[in-house]
Amino acid sequence: MDASRALAAIADEDLAPLDVQADLAASIDGQEITVEAAAGRIHVAVPAVAVGATLVRRVRDVLPGAARVLAAADLTLVVRVRGRIVAVLGAEAQPGRLGRRLDAPVQVSADGALTAAVREALSTL
Incomplete structure (x- = not known):
C-alpha cells in the first residue's frame, strides 16, 4: 500500500483526539x-523560503492525506517560514481554493509566503 492510500485509510478511522x-x-x-507540539498544535519553523520549497516538494504527494489525518485526530499543523505563517493543515485549517481543490483541510497563506520571501531578500542586502 502506498503512503497516500495508507493515510486515506487512517483518516477514515474514528480517531480519538490526540495530544502530541x-x-x-x-x-x-x-x-x-524545528518542530514543537503541545495541546493539539504542531508548530514547524522553517528558516528559509528555499528550504520550505524543498519541504513541499518532498511531501506534496502525501500532503492532502496527512492533512486529513491531522483533522481526524483533531490536530493542527502550523508552518512558519522566517516567522510568518505560510500554511495551516488539519483541524483548524480554513481551506481556500487550493484546499478545496485538494479536497483537504489545507490553508495556504500567500501573504505569509510573500512576506517571508521579502524578509529573506531584504536580509541579504
Missing part, C-alpha cells in the same frame, strides 16, 4: 527545521 508533545529539530539541505 514534541520538541525536535531536523535538517533539510543543512538547514535546521
Whole structure:
C-alpha cells in the first residue's frame, strides 16, 4: 500500500483526539527545521523560503492525506517560514481554493509566503 492510500485509510478511522508533545529539530539541505507540539498544535519553523520549497516538494504527494489525518485526530499543523505563517493543515485549517481543490483541510497563506520571501531578500542586502 502506498503512503497516500495508507493515510486515506487512517483518516477514515474514528480517531480519538490526540495530544502530541514534541520538541525536535531536523535538517533539510543543512538547514535546521524545528518542530514543537503541545495541546493539539504542531508548530514547524522553517528558516528559509528555499528550504520550505524543498519541504513541499518532498511531501506534496502525501500532503492532502496527512492533512486529513491531522483533522481526524483533531490536530493542527502550523508552518512558519522566517516567522510568518505560510500554511495551516488539519483541524483548524480554513481551506481556500487550493484546499478545496485538494479536497483537504489545507490553508495556504500567500501573504505569509510573500512576506517571508521579502524578509529573506531584504536580509541579504
